[in-house]
Amino acid sequence: MNQLIAPAGTGTLDVTSEIGKLRTVMLHRPGREVENLTPELLHKLLFDDIPYLPVIQEEHDQFAExxxxxxxxxLYLEKLVEEALHFGQVKEQFIDQILQESKSNINGASDSLKEFLLDIPGGQLVSKIMAGVRTSEIDEGRKRHLYEFMTDQYPFYLDPMPxxxxxxxxxxxxxxxxxxxxxxxxxxxxxxxxxxxxxxxxxxxxxxxxxxxxxxxxxxxxxxxxxxxxxxxxxxxxxxxxxxxxxxxxxxxxxxxxxxxxxxxxxxxxxxxxxxxxxxxxxxxxxxxxxxxxxxxxxxxxxxxxxxxxxxxxxxxxxxxxxxxxxxxxxxxxxxxxxxxxxxxxxxxxxxxxxxxxxxxxxxxxxxxxxxxxxxxxxxxxxxxxxxxxxxxxxxxxxxxxxxxxxxxxxxxxxxxxx
Missing domain, CATH: 3.75.10.10 (L-arginine/glycine Amidinotransferase; Chain A)
Structure with missing residues (x-):
């Protein structure tokens, strides 16, 4: 586990204006969730176009610099969440809540999806949840029911979060x-x-x-x-x-x-x-x-x-x-x-x-x-x-x-x- 972004006990929040000199900010560097956009999903996921990932990351890095x-x-959102799950020892609780709020029971796959996510190492779990889980990523060995094999043509068990x-x-x-x-x-x-x-x-x-x-x-x-x-x-x-x-x-x-x-x-x-x-x-x-x-x-x-x-x-x-x-x-x-x-x-x-x-x-x-x-x-x-x-x-x-x-x-x- 990487060292904490900042030591414990320095988490004071203080914003009393829009223009005071900015001291600490939280960003999220666009990731694979952007590449999981398709034309059919644009309206549902609130986008008008599909960004080109290498360039949007380059531009975001320039913004951060x-x-x-x-x-x-x-500070980066993805890193803070990763550390929160590790130090709170709440990985399974987090997965359960994500699945519940994602309505992720497409074709009854919630149990298989939970097993899949629990097997992902902590440092990669948050990025995977953000990127979304394609139906093709759940191997047949995890599937238990006929309706899990029939994907209904929808490409995701867990939608991306672009x-x-x-x-x-x-x-x-x-x-x-x-x-x-x-x-x-x-x-x-x-x-x-x-x-x-x-x-x-x-x-x-x-x-x-x-x-x-x-x-x-x-x-x-x-x-x-x-x-x-x-x-x-x-x-x-x-x-x-x-x-x-x-x-x-x-x-x-x-x-x-x-x-x-x-x-x-x-x-x-x-x-x-x-x-x-x-x-x-x-x-x-x-x-x-x-x-x-x-x-x-x-x-x-x-x-x-x-x-x-x-x-x-x-x-x-x-x-x-x-x-x-x-x-x-x-x-x-x-x-x-x-x-x-x-x-x-x-x-x-x-x-x-x-x-x-x-x-x-x-x-x-x-x-x-x-x-x-x-x-x-x-x-x-x-x-x-x-x-x-x-x-x-x-x-x-x-x-x-x-x-x-x-x-x-x-x-x-x-x-x-x-x-």
């Missing part, structure tokens, strides 16, 4: 705790199980008494791409195709009951479409008073549906809700700013904005106030940000962008400096 060059500690390199969504750090999210789409729902095992069993985190503000057992979805930590006392959460109003209200109630630093949640409704998907695909914070935005989320007069959730003064089982319509005014109000600058994706040009939005031109990862990592393909948006005084660090993106997620989507900050 870019962060390391800026002094960021990079969305895993978007580590932002299954969980999100808020303050000194985190949400472990119920994902909206069935294809991604298993992903947050990895984070649950890391928090429970990895020595870096398991003894740190980390609060979970919302767990993955709640019936309504919340995803990390919709969760933005604007300041120490204010969150913004998108009401989107992937995050429900019910989920937001439950998170608000939990936060107001379990801690006293976060006072407000700004719920921002965005169009419920794949192009917009999460709030961070159309709106990100890049400096104290500067934000990227896709103009298409605003009405003709800049109007939007915005709601501020606060602790109810009389009833702890309710939240107080007030409405707003103007994003700039709302940001100035909740962040106590005299002015706010919205930097339009594609410079506001209808064609350029739509094209670069599709390639995550508004999905920036702030690594310090006024410094962001972006895809190089969004050259108009990058130029406009530079004209607004933002330092833009570009990374290659020909294959990474095929998954419809940008640098913020691909990163889960664990620790940022406070601002």
């Amino acid at each position: 870019t962060l390391k060059d800026q002094g960021v500690e990079v 969305n895993l390199y978007f580590t932002r969504d299954p969980a999100a750090v808020i303050g000194n705790g985190l949400t472990i999210n119920r994902m909206h789409e069935g294809a991604r729902r298993r992903e947050s199980l990895f984070m649950e095992y890391i928090m429970k069993y990895h020595p870096r985190f398991s003894q740190a008494d980390i609060p979970v503000w919302l767990n993955r057992d709640y019936d309504f979805s919340v995803e990390g791409g919709d969760e933005l930590v604007l300041s120490e006392d204010t969150l913004a959460i998108g009401v989107s195709a992937r995050t429900s109003a019910r989920g937001i209200e439950r998170l608000a109630l939990n936060l107001f009951q379990k801690q006293d630093r976060i006072k407000k949640i700004v719920a921002i409704e965005i169009p419920k479409s794949r192009a917009f998907m999460h709030l961070d695909t159309v709106f990100t914070m890049v400096d104290y008073d500067k934000f990227t935005i896709h103009p298409a989320i605003q009405g003709p007069n800049g109007d939007m549906n915005i709601y501020i959730l606060e602790k109810h003064p009389d009833d702890p089982k309710r939240v107080s809700i007030s409405s707003r319509t103007n994003l700039i005014k709302t940001l100035k109000e909740v962040l106590n700013l005299e002015s706010v600058t919205l930097i339009p994706c594609g410079g506001g040009d209808a064609i350029v904005a739509a094209r670069e939005q599709w390639n995550d031109g508004s999905n920036t990862l702030a690594i310090a106030p006024g410094t962001v990592v972006t895809y190089n393909r969004n050259y108009v948006s990058n130029r406009i940000m530079r004209e607004h005084g933002i330092e833009v660090i570009e990374i290659a993106s020909s294959e990474l962008s095929r998954g419809r997620g940008g640098p913020r989507c691909m990163s889960m900050p664990l620790v940022r400096d406070r601002i």
